[in-house]
Amino acid sequence: MTLVEIKEGNVAEIKKLSGGRSFIEKIQGFGLFVGSKVRLERKAPFRGPLLVEDIENDARIMIGRGMAAKVEVEVLESKKS
Amino acid sequence: MNHKKTGEITIALxxxxxxxxxxxxxxVAGFRVNTGNFAGTTVSFTETQVHFEGQTFRLIDLPGTYSISSHDPAEKVARDFLLSGQADVVINVVDSSLLSRSLEFTLQLLEMNVPMVIALNMFDDAQKKGIEIDTRKLQELTGAEAYPVVAVRGIGIPELFRAVLKLTRGGFHPVPPVYDRDVEEDIQKLQENYPAALKTSLPIDPRFVIIRLLEMDKAFEQKAEEIDPDFSRLAAETRRRSAELHNWPEENVFSSHRHAIVLNLFEQVTRVRPRSRLAVAERLDRFLINPIGGFLGVMVLFLLMFSAAFGLGNFISELLEGPLVAGGNALGGFFSGIALVIVSGLYSGMVAGAGIVLPYLIPLLLMMAIFEDTGLLPRIAFMVDGILHRFGLHGKSVVPLILGYGCSVPALMATRNLENPRDRVRTMLIIPFIACSARTVIILALAGKYLGAFATTLIYLGNLAIALGVCFLLSRSGAKADPGIIMDVPRLRMPPGRIILKKVWLRLYEFLAFAWIVIIISSLALAFLSYLGIDQAINGTLAPLSSGVLRLPREIGITLFLGIFRKELTLIMLAQALGTSNISTLLSHTQILVLVVFTVLYIPCIATLSTLWKEGGWKLAAGSVLLNTTVAVVIAGAIAWTAVLL
Structure with missing residues (x-):
């Protein structure tokens, strides 16, 4: 499952960053590593970016869908929505 | 930025x-700063001089970088600057409330082995979040002195400079990260085989080079390949085996090792308590990222911006007009002949500059600073990125585009927020198409007066469509895949007024020190040209365009030419050129439409051009002239000739 596919409010752990060197560098620069836990706060309208909370760093990051589709995750807590 | 005065200490932030x-x-900056671009790039830096305890410092604000790789142009430029040894000391500024993430970069700096001091900025925010940082422990584990700083209130800054002074006398003993045993063995082995030729061509710490190679850094790989292909192969082989051993992808095996060290370091230097939340800001924020609340918020903010640009701008502009014109006329009483030409040329240049600065630049720069420092910018970007993406733009382009309706100059300055050079260049090329307040005045005065409200609205919307259309075409031509947006969404906060005002002043200074001078010089040139009576010559030269392509009276040539200096001049000089203030007696409705469309789209004004030149280089400015003029000629020409054929 990728970050784009999970529901708003769900908490997930990053399992794999499946992209090239520059993608990995970029996303890790924002503190998202394999093993990081994130909460998907919101998906922007008109196929806009995702608003993600990096739980360990207590930071919020917006990630475009293209990039988020390369982040493989496993849902830890799902929230009914 | 290569010259270095003796006795001056260069600090890089x-x-x-x-x-x-x-x-x-x-x-800490005085009232003067210099901005420029790193040679051959659109990556900009800012520098200033600081005097502290009898010592002069040259302070360079490097572009913000998440890491030091070669993949991102800004990061590469910042790293190359640090490696060049031009900075005596580096101040590593760290967001304490995001300490663990910031330490990734700190460790990379330690590996570069440049003398550095750590500024634990936003120390108060970290405390609010419940993060207690043990600065002494951090110092012990990194070898770099660390100081709590709250930059917005000036806390901790003198301590930083004192620490820098101390470091310049020597005694920097960094404690670079020590990796797991197998990684250290790999580094050791590569160090033993490190080719002498590589050492001479890259005069930096071999350990750093080896780590870059293990991190798959393109620039270093190329260099190694060029100098010693065997060594490059050995490094690649080592990395592959390490990746297999740990069952990690090759691309991030090394950074994962560093990440583990960072997590460990973070745990050792901090104590995290449960935090107390800022309820009001949090609630406002929840509203702003909600689809309905977000768009509502965006609308309100844009309306505010528009009214600041128009209402306030035009109000101040009108207040100033009377006295300024009277001042210009009064000059005739004191001077005559060539002296009058020079004085009135200088005067009108200064007035033209002031006519931009006071009414438009100041309110818009203020708005821009507020957008940036409160954290509203990323929230707006979040809401509109999806839409702008379709036109090949970026969520962050939205603020420059909106500012463009006020004045192109601050809009161009605002593109600095776009880190990706391609996005930035594209946005900079679009801005001159957007009808700024000066051109809106022309639309209203000509189209509004003679063509009616419907046509005026249509022209305005058509203008936006053209801008977005050009952008769409530009994005098609640059066929590179879009990496997509990724940006921080910091907490909403209220920056102190002093900080905002200082920011506005420093940006204003940049305009005054460059663009204003260009405007004054060109006004002077213009005064001479009209003194020499070249109106006729210009009308003649431009005749193929004005009467040929656009089918307008040839007398309009001079007004189009003057419009390059200040867009409003086209309007002001029109009556004079045509010899009547009732333009509709001489121009048909189609001709008025053609004139308005052409004036709005063609060559950006001198102030815009000089800002483009400064922000993106002369090639970009020249490209912009070409692009705008081509689009203007094609569209206005098409309207003129369609009317003839129909």
Missing amino acids: AGQPNCGKSTIFNA
């Missing part, structure tokens, strides 16, 4: 974006 580097910079 390095850190991740939004860590408050620029706040520290602005807090």
